[in-house]
Amino acid sequence: MTDTLSVEHLSARYPGGFALKDISFSASRQTITGILGPNGSGKSTLLHSLCRLVPAEGKVCMNGKDIWSMRPQERAKTIAIVPQHIEKSPLSLMDFVLTGRTPHKKWYQLSYEAKDRTIAEECLQTVGKDTGLETYDLYRKKMNELSGGERQLAAIARALCQQADVLLLDEPTANLDLSNQIHILKTIRRVVLHKKMTGLIVLHDINLAIGFCHRFLCLNQGQTAMQGDIRDIIQKERLEAIYHTPLCIGTHPQKDTPLVLPAF
Amino acid sequence: MSEFSRKTALWILTFLLALLLGVLASLSWGEMFISPLSWLSLPEGGMETAILVGLRLPRTLSAVCIGGMLSLSGCLLQGLFKNPLVEPYTLGLSGGASLGVAAAFACGMGLTAGTGIFALTGAAAVSLLLLLYFRVCRSVENLLLAGIMTGILCSAATTLIMSLSSPEDLTRILYWTMGSLAGCSLQGAYLLSGFAGGGLVLAVLLSQRINILGLGHETARSMGVNTSLLIPVLLLLTALLTAISVSLAGIVGFVGLVVPHILRRLAGNDYRRLVPLSFLGGGLFLLLCDFISRILLYPSQLPVGVVSGILGGGLFVYLLLKSHSDPR
Numbered sequence: 001m002t003d004t005l006s007v008e009h010l011s012a013r014y015p016g017g018f019a020l021k022d023i024s025f026s027a028s029r030q031t032i033t034g035i036l037g038p039n040g041s042g043k044s045t046l047l048h049s050l051c052r053l054v055p056a057e058g059k060v061c062m063n064g065k066d067i068w069s070m071r072p073q074e075r076a077k078t079i080a081i082v083p084q085h086i087e088k089s090p091l092s093l094m095d096f097v098l099t100g101r102t103p104h105k106k107w108y109q110l111s112y113e114a115k116d117r118t119i120a121e122e123c124l125q126t127v128g129k130d131t132g133l134e135t136y137d138l139y140r141k142k143m144n145e146l147s148g149g150e151r152q153l154a155a156i157a158r159a160l161c162q163q164a165d166v167l168l169l170d171e172p173t174a175n176l177d178l179s180n181q182i183h184i185l186k187t188i189r190r191v192v193l194h195k196k197m198t199g200l201i202v203l204h205d206i207n208l209a210i211g212f213c214h215r216f217l218c219l220n221q222g223q224t225a226m227q228g229d230i231r232d233i234i235q236k237e238r239l240e241a242i243y244h245t246p247l248c249i250g251t252h253p254q255k256d257t258p259l260v261l262p263a264f
Numbered sequence: 265m266s267e268f269s270r271k272t273a274l275w276i277l278t279f280l281l282a283l284l285l286g287v288l289a290s291l292s293w294g295e296m297f298i299s300p301l302s303w304l305s306l307p308e309g310g311m312e313t314a315i316l317v318g319l320r321l322p323r324t325l326s327a328v329c330i331g332g333m334l335s336l337s338g339c340l341l342q343g344l345f346k347n348p349l350v351e352p353y354t355l356g357l358s359g360g361a362s363l364g365v366a367a368a369f370a371c372g373m374g375l376t377a378g379t380g381i382f383a384l385t386g387a388a389a390v391s392l393l394l395l396l397y398f399r400v401c402r403s404v405e406n407l408l409l410a411g412i413m414t415g416i417l418c419s420a421a422t423t424l425i426m427s428l429s430s431p432e433d434l435t436r437i438l439y440w441t442m443g444s445l446a447g448c449s450l451q452g453a454y455l456l457s458g459f460a461g462g463g464l465v466l467a468v469l470l471s472q473r474i475n476i477l478g479l480g481h482e483t484a485r486s487m488g489v490n491t492s493l494l495i496p497v498l499l500l501l502t503a504l505l506t507a508i509s510v511s512l513a514g515i516v517g518f519v520g521l522v523v524p525h526i527l528r529r530l531a532g533n534d535y536r537r538l539v540p541l542s543f544l545g546g547g548l549f550l551l552l553c554d555f556i557s558r559i560l561l562y563p564s565q566l567p568v569g570v571v572s573g574i575l576g577g578g579l580f581v582y583l584l585l586k587s588h589s590d591p592r
Contacts, residue, residue, distance in 0.1 A: 051486055076488030087480050090533045099476055103488035108469040110536050111269070139267070162487065 004029045005166055005198045010058035012042070012049050012222075019045045020056065020222045027215065029165075032192055032199035034213030036206060036233070038243050042222040043202040044084065047168045050200070051079045062165055076103035080164035084171045084202075086151040093146070094138035096154055097124055100161025116161075123160040126194070127153045127187050149180035153187065160191060167192060169201040173208065181205075185212040206260045207252075210234075218242065234258045272537045279544035283328065286551045290324040291316060294558065317450065325453035326445050327554040327568075328547035329460040330509045331519050335546020336467055336539065337502040337509075338520030339527075343474040343535055344498050345408055348528065351521035352506035354408070356415030360390030361510040363418040365440050366425040369433040379440070383511035390414055391503030395496055404481065404495065443514035443569025445554050456512065463505050464543050470498065471535040478533070516550065516569045518576025523549050526583065549576075 005027040012020040020042045027033045035043045049056035052068055052075060060067045062078050070078065080100075089096055100123070101116040112120075121138070128134050133153055143151065152172055159167060169188060173181040189212055192199040203209040209216065216233045218226040220242045226233045233239075236249050239260065246263040288300050298312050306313045337352040352358070364386025368379045390411075397410045426434055448456070473494055476484045485491050509516070523546045524538065531537050550568070553575055557566040 048482075053482055053485055072485065072490045073488035076486065081486045083480075083483060083486075087483065089479060091475075095534075096479075099479060099487065102476055105472075107473060110468070110472050111266075 004063055005200075006059075006061050007050070008059040008061075010046070010049060010056055010060065012045055012054060012056035018222050019054075020049065020219075023058070023217075023219075023224055025217050025224070025227055027166075027198050027200060029196050029198050030193050031214040032189060032201055032212060033215045033217055034209035035200060035202045035217050035219065036204075036209055037219035037225070041219040041242075043219055044170050045222075046219065047081060047170050047200065047202060050166075050168060051075065051081050053081070073103050076162055076164070078164055079166040079168065080159040080162040081168040082152075082155045082159045082170065082172060084174055086148075086155045088151075089143040091143050092139050093124070093133070093136060093141045093143060093154055094120060096143045097138075097157045097161055100158035103162055119163070120157070120161055123157040124154075126160065126191055127157045129187075131183065149176050149184065152176065152180075152184055156184075156187065156191070160195070164197070166198045166200070169199070171202050171204065173203065173205070181208065188212070206239075210257050210260075211255070230258060234260065268534070268537075272540075275531055275537060276540055276544065279541060279548065283544055283548050283551070286548055286555075287324055287328065290327070290551055290555055291320050293555070294320060295563070322448045322450045322453035323445050323554065324551065325457055326448040326512065327551045329453070329456045330445070330513050330516065331523075331550025331553075332543040332547035333460050333463060333505040333509045334516060334519040335523040335542045335549070336463060337505045338546075339524035339535070339538055339542035340467060340474065340498055340502050341520075342524055342528075343478060343538075344495065344502075345404060346478060347408075348525055349521070350408065351518075352502060352509075353415070353515070353517070353520065355394060355411030355503070355506075356390050356413075356418055357387045357503060357506045358510055358515050359415035359418030359422070360386040360388075361507065362386070362437075362441055362515065363422045363425075364389075364511075365514075366422045366429075366437050369429060369437055370425050380511040383514075384507050386418070387503065387507030387510055390418065391500065391507065394503070395499060398496060398499065407499075439567070440514045441569075442567030443516040443572070445513050445550075445568050446565070448512060452512070456508070459505075459508055460543075463501060464540070466501060467539045467543075468536075470494070471539045474498070474535040474539075478535075514567075514569060516553075517573040518580065519546050519550055519553075519572055522576040522580050526579065529583070 007026065008024050010020055010023040011018060023046065035046060037043050045054060048054045050060055067075055067078055097120045098112050098116060101112060101119065124133060124138065131153060132150055143154065146154065172184050172188065176184065185208060188199060188201065191197065201213065210230060215229055216227060217224065218233050225242050226238060234249060236247060240247050248261045248263045250259045250261065252259045292298055292300055296312065296315060298316055303316065306316065334352055341350045341352060342348050361383040364382040365379055368382035373379060393414060394407060394411055398407050426437055429437065473489055476487060476489050477494065481491055524542045527538060527541050527545050531541055550572060553572040554568050557568045557571045560566055
């Protein structure tokens, strides 16, 4: 498997200090990299830096091409982000998802073509499978009438519409109930594999990350604390030091994978 | 044709028709009624032709263009700041223009074409300040605050000049701030139509980008919208439209706030529809205000800014009360 996304010596500053310091990693196609770490460790800043939403130093390449030196529109065709908070919008579900076609449109183009609508419908079908989204009239259902989970799915569909190689997701399961969390993560895994994308996902729940990610990058105070596969990051003492809390590490009764629980 | 395009076309046609009727009424009515049926047969050099072409045509054209430009500016700024309560004057542009006019009087100039240039310079100086500020701070929220503060500063400076002016100049400055469409020449009105048309075309072309901006500036950037370019372009466009309007007609209040606000409720939030409708609606609103200002206390005329303020303010309060009583 060839490395497709490579990040070298990435650093980001905020007034008076480092938000990220010398982060280097690579991620392959059809894999999901889980980004873990306590609050304030720089997980979201990392995602925002990768797609140039915040200034940072270093080098980020996709298949050898420097993403940061691309024009904004070209960059958006390479890397797409699903933000943590999906804004409520008066747009219809279809119009909202269609905005993901923006990088493929000229600045003065006012309407979307039939091809854009077909892509948007296909993306909505991919993420909306077995959910309420399937049952809605895409042109009449407004975004601000959807539940939090449905809005998150719509935002993933919008990001897929960008037809980018890299998909970044910033805590897509925050504020969702258990069934919605599992559904969203299963959907993400399905689309990353099916569309041959490179997925990077910020998650707070280590067990969910173990269940759905292929590789891991654990940050602490803006620096790489650990990275690799499950065996590399499930190290009790180091996790306890990073999260500042005693932990118990057991085994998942069905999947035979590690299970990390706080020891309270 | 999609349902959206069909509905948009219907809205635009309705407003165009209403505007056409408004223009016909504005050209026909006045001290002397000149029937539209007789326009083509009017003798060249006659008094009726002079009234129609020399007085009413420039005034009507100016009302449509200035109303349209102010409303368009309001609509664009509301999209840019994601705040339906922002209007062109919030950014201190009217304050800058008033200061320019006060300075013109302080320099010993009367109400001449030069006053307009001073007003334009004042508004342009404020726009440049705001653009510089945006270049430094890169925050749209702070830009709004900076605009309000600049407006307050300009207003204080204007008051200082007024306090030092002679009673005659004081009256003239006050009269100018009330707004009037009486001083426009035909050539000036044609030039204004060109500016307004150009501004409208650019705004329509940018309307889909403003829709994307409404999803959040960060989201827009992540989707490839070059916000570092789009935001200054929008600011410059609105500043120009407002500065030209204010320099020609003085402070005509509430058009840029109320008209886009009402249209948003009627026709939805999509800027591809809202932008052209705001222009047409603003033109229609100011035409109506000008018409009322001419006939209400006939033979004397009210300043158009007073009528637009009362009508616009009244409508705004009504809308606010209605939205509170509306269970939606």
